[in-house]
Amino acid sequence: MTTDTAVLTPAARRILATASELFYHRGIGAVGVDLIAAESGVTKKTIYDRFGSKENLIVAYLRERDTRWRAVVERHVAAAGGPREAVVAVFDALEEWTRTAGERGCALINARAELATPEHPVRALAAEEKQWLLARFTALLEAAGAADPEGDAVELLLLHEGAIVMHDVGEVPSAITRAREAARRLIDRA
Amino acid sequence: MTTDTAVLTPAARRILATASELFYHRGIGAVGVDLIAAESGVTKKTIYDRFGSKENLIVAYLRERDTRWRAVVERHVAAAGGPREAVVAVFDALEEWTRTAGERGCALINARAELATPEHPVRALAAEEKQWLLARFTALLEAAGAADPEGDAVELLLLHEGAIVMHDVGEVPSAITRAREAARRLIDRA
DNA sequence: ACGCGGGTAGACAGATCGGTATACCTACCC
DNA sequence: GGGTAGGTATACCGATCTGTCTACCCGCGT
Numbered sequence: 390m391t392t393d394t395a396v397l398t399p400a401a402r403r404i405l406a407t408a409s410e411l412f413y414h415r416g417i418g419a420v421g422v423d424l425i426a427a428e429s430g431v432t433k434k435t436i437y438d439r440f441g442s443k444e445n446l447i448v449a450y451l452r453e454r455d456t457r458w459r460a461v462v463e464r465h466v467a468a469a470g471g472p473r474e475a476v477v478a479v480f481d482a483l484e485e486w487t488r489t490a491g492e493r494g495c496a497l498i499n500a501r502a503e504l505a506t507p508e509h510p511v512r513a514l515a516a517e518e519k520q521w522l523l524a525r526f527t528a529l530l531e532a533a534g535a536a537d538p539e540g541d542a543v544e545l546l547l548l549h550e551g552a553i554v555m556h557d558v559g560e561v562p563s564a565i566t567r568a569r570e571a572a573r574r575l576i577d578r579a
Numbered sequence: 580m581t582t583d584t585a586v587l588t589p590a591a592r593r594i595l596a597t598a599s600e601l602f603y604h605r606g607i608g609a610v611g612v613d614l615i616a617a618e619s620g621v622t623k624k625t626i627y628d629r630f631g632s633k634e635n636l637i638v639a640y641l642r643e644r645d646t647r648w649r650a651v652v653e654r655h656v657a658a659a660g661g662p663r664e665a666v667v668a669v670f671d672a673l674e675e676w677t678r679t680a681g682e683r684g685c686a687l688i689n690a691r692a693e694l695a696t697p698e699h700p701v702r703a704l705a706a707e708e709k710q711w712l713l714a715r716f717t718a719l720l721e722a723a724g725a726a727d728p729e730g731d732a733v734e735l736l737l738l739h740e741g742a743i744v745m746h747d748v749g750e751v752p753s754a755i756t757r758a759r760e761a762a763r764r765l766i767d768r769a
Numbered sequence: 770a771c772g773c774g775g776g777t778a779g780a781c782a783g784a785t786c787g788g789t790a791t792a793c794c795t796a797c798c799c
Numbered sequence: 800g801g802g803t804a805g806g807t808a809t810a811c812c813g814a815t816c817t818g819t820c821t822a823c824c825c826g827c828g829t
Contacts, residue, residue: 551737
């Protein structure tokens with residue numbers, strides 16, 4: 390059951406794309422396999438032939454989204470003018486990401502809210518992604534010559550996650566801009 | 580169908596307490612009405628006699644939790660030594676709250692992740708709570724003589740929401756402490 | 770010529786879900 | 800002493816959900 394996005398069948402790609410949209414915007418529990426089949430113009434049997442179970446499809450959905458998100462971050466970081474700008478660039482990535490990939494918060498955190506059993510694979514996925522971003526912030530801060538990279542990285546991560554939540558849930562559209570400004574102040578003080 | 584916590588029947592109080600625990604720790608969709616009935620030693624009929632529907636029970640659960648949370652905030656703010664300390668006290672409230680009320684993030688945001696339909700009442704509840712906290716931060720910052728209360732309030736809210744997310748989901752136990760320190764720095768600079 | 774991978778079409782199983790109905794019990798109040 | 804509020808116990812309904820199964824089709828490589 391390889392769900393690597395590269396080796397997917399055309400039908401499997403349509404299934405994953407459709408499931409991604411539906412899961413993200415309506416919630417995982419609210420979307421049945423029959424609906425995914427109908428919306429992607431595919432039989433239920435094909436879904437189970439390609440992905441094996443709904444849980445596998447959920448994991449594939451979250452993995453694929455995460456991969457795209459990290460690529461957006463790296464693109465903005467690489468295009469930054471210098472080490473300090475690279476730190477702020479993560480918040481530019483967030484702005485682009487919410488604008489293009491949907492305004493309903495972090496898919497991993499939303500999935501975690503629904504699938505709360507400790508053994509469920511989404512817990513590991515979510516933890517891994519946040520740890521990655523924390524490590525990424527730490528490395529960028531080190532490159533920028535910050536005095537306390539680890540501590541400041543946590544603070545940037547708090548601003549980042551808070552911005553995702555408040556932008557949609559709290560109906561504070563300025564959240565991301567404000568987080569960016571706060572990050573700018575932080576990097577200037579360090 | 581009055582679900583004001585004061586006028587609740589003994590059985591209704593047990594139902595609400597049990598539902599609160601189960602909804603919060605396992606997720607709303609993962610908890611059936613039959614389970615709530617069994618765990619609280621009550622018949623399903625009693626649940627529907629008192630609350631009318633599962634949705635009403637969900638709303639009652641979120642309302643009651645929100646009321647307790649706001650009380651914790653106000654208690655810490657009132658006990659603070661001065662206007663600047665009052666701002667920081669909100670983060671002390673958060674520390675106590677996560678320690679005593681459970682470590683699975685914000686119940687309102689988790690509920691919102693599951694119940695994504697735009698008309699669902701939890702959306703209004705979540706939005707209202709975040710707006711309340713934003714207004715509370717703004718007022719506290721004004722009392723502390725901040726130069727830009729509205730802008731700084733947003734930043735504090737980002738730190739706050741980010742801390743809730745990272746404390747549990749991101750497995751960063753220092754998140755709340757770090758948010759408190761960042762708030763202290765913000766109030767000292769303003 | 771043949772097999773096989775990837776598909777469609779559609780029925781079906783088994784379980785669970787929210788919600789309702791009927792019958793009966795008990796404490797309390799007027 | 801009768802009505803009412805708040806319960807218990809239990810069976811049940813209709814819908815929905817994940818997952819399986821059989822039968823058939825088509826294009827492609829060997």
